[in-house]
Amino acid sequence: MDTDYWIAADKEHCWHPFTRQSEWADSEPLVLVDGEGVWLTDSEGRKYIDGNASIWTNIHGHKHPVINEAIKAQLDKVAHTSYLGFSNPRASELAEKLCGYFAKDTLNRVFFSDDGSTAVECAVKMAIQYRFQTGAPERTEFIAFDQAYHGDTMGAASLGGVGAFFDRFKKFGFPVTHLSGLGELITLNKDQIAKTAAVIIEPLVQGVNQIRPWPEGMLAEIRRWCDEHQVHLILDEVMTGFGRTGTMFACQREQVVPDFLCLAKGLTGGYLPLAATMVQSQVYDAFLGDADRAFYYGHSYTANQLGCAAALANLSIFDQEQTLLKLPEKVELLKGLLADLADRHPMIYEVRQCGMVVGVELRGANGKAFDVSPRVGEKICLLARDHGLLTRAILDTIVLLPPLSITADEIRQMCEALGSTLTDWTKKNLPSH
Structure with missing residues (x-):
């Protein structure tokens, strides 16, 4: 098999993301x-x-020996086991490691999923269910920002502000109000706030909006506003997490701890699909009790052992290097x-x-x-x-x-x-x- 074969098979059978397939047929892909x-x-x-x-x-970097060896060592044990009703060593270690980046009794629970979209999907569904279970069922709406991007699954996409990605699906998504920035947030009327479950934002910089940084100090101001109005703060750090902005997580630049922190992309160092939605303890506590209070959401490869092994190795390199x-x-x-x-x-x-x-x-x-x-x-x-x-x-x-x-x-x-x-x-x- 060679380049010509692979390209021919691709053009005959594959469908690429964010790609005009009619033009792909005439392209020269690498x-x-x-x-x-x-x-x-x-x-x-x-x-x-x-x-x-x-x-x-x-x-x-690619082919990093520490991550490669961690994956090989895990393969010698087991590649994947169900996380539904079972635990596994790597997931336990990884959850503990992630929580260790934040003050005790803040972000101290981790819900694993597959990618950035599902990390956000988990957060917004948790935010809504939390309100139903804490006596505020009217708080089912979200506040997001113009030109934001939060993933492509239906719920996550509905929070995004890029029309090309979601306009045709609007009626199927979550109720959301898009704002231009902090000024519009702090002038929202009381009726709107009373319906709001959470604010979601990409901290420090919007990615898909042509890499546009937010004003310095804005994130801390949003945290204060959320606290004042009893609105949860969801931070989408799918792109900004794991050192991209200079600190391990972008929110640490302004000493902000969100109620929900969504992580993916760099979690495994770019090796394997894995995502995490971190939540504060008071959020988790609202899901304890009878069976109908449980969070009924999950994926087949949740907390897969290979991905968790890669993520642990990825995090260890930050210290080693x-x-x-x-x-x-x-x-x-x-x-x-x-x-x-x-x-x-x-x-x-x-x-x-x-x-x-x-x-x-x-x-x-x-x-x-x-x-x-x-x-x-x-x-x-x-x-x-x-x-x-x-x-x-x-x-x-x-x-x-x-x-x-x-x-x-x-x-x-x-x-x-x-x-x-x-x-x-x-x-x-x-x-x-």
Whole structure:
């Protein structure tokens, strides 16, 4: 079997996420077959920097020996056992480890699931059931934010603010009010607040909204507002968790502890599907008692032993390699290189950065946004492959979100690849002056 075979079989039988399948038939997809560190290799032997950490999941690089060995060791025991009515060592250890990142008697319970969408789905269903079981059945609505993204399952998607993902399904989702920011939140009327179960937000920075950081201090203000009005706070840290913003969790930047914390993507270091919804003790306590108070929700691979083993190894590497201590220098290097790049490339309208999460917004002459139909950002990402860089664009914002293990030299290579790509595109597509 070779590249031609794999591509032919793909085009004949596969259906890709977020992909215009009618155009896929005429594309030349890369078949990725190997990886090491921040590098990926395709079936033709070409190497690329994994500039978006394999859709924001990889933390310590591909083929990390610690995670590899942990998975192999677990395979020698058992790959998966049911978590419904049973326990397993790795899940117990992982839950204890996650709770240890927060003060005692705060986020001290963990509900495992499969991915970011299900982590959020668990939180919102728990938030509603909690209200029914604590004498506030009228509190069944949610507050979210414009252009937010919280996953693709029906409930989680209904909380998102991106119309293209959910407009056609609106009537099937949770009742939600989308706000532009803190100002609209603090001016909500009493009737609206009285119906609200929880506020959900991506802390510090919105991902799918072209990497847009929130104002400093906003998260802490939302926490205070939620406390004042007895509204739960759900933090979607599917993208921001596990060091992406400089601290283990983004909420720790503003010393905020939510009522629900949703984790996935980097939980296993980008190796295996696994998610966690962490909850405060008073939430958990409301589900104790008779059988009808239980949380009837779960998945076949909940707390699967392989995933939990990978997650434990992933978390151990943070300590072994002092990952967080090394981040500030990398963040500053990336910031400086991108500032220099912006000075040299007039296409760069703005660089938005929160830790190792970066969006490079591209625009045309005089800062005018490109028309949507040419899909400039998408084409530039395709061109970047010729310079050894893999990433994706959100509209015309190029996302750079590499594994945290990326070295200083690799950061330079990544920025040079983007710069060379922009130069090539400019020569081919923009008139010279």
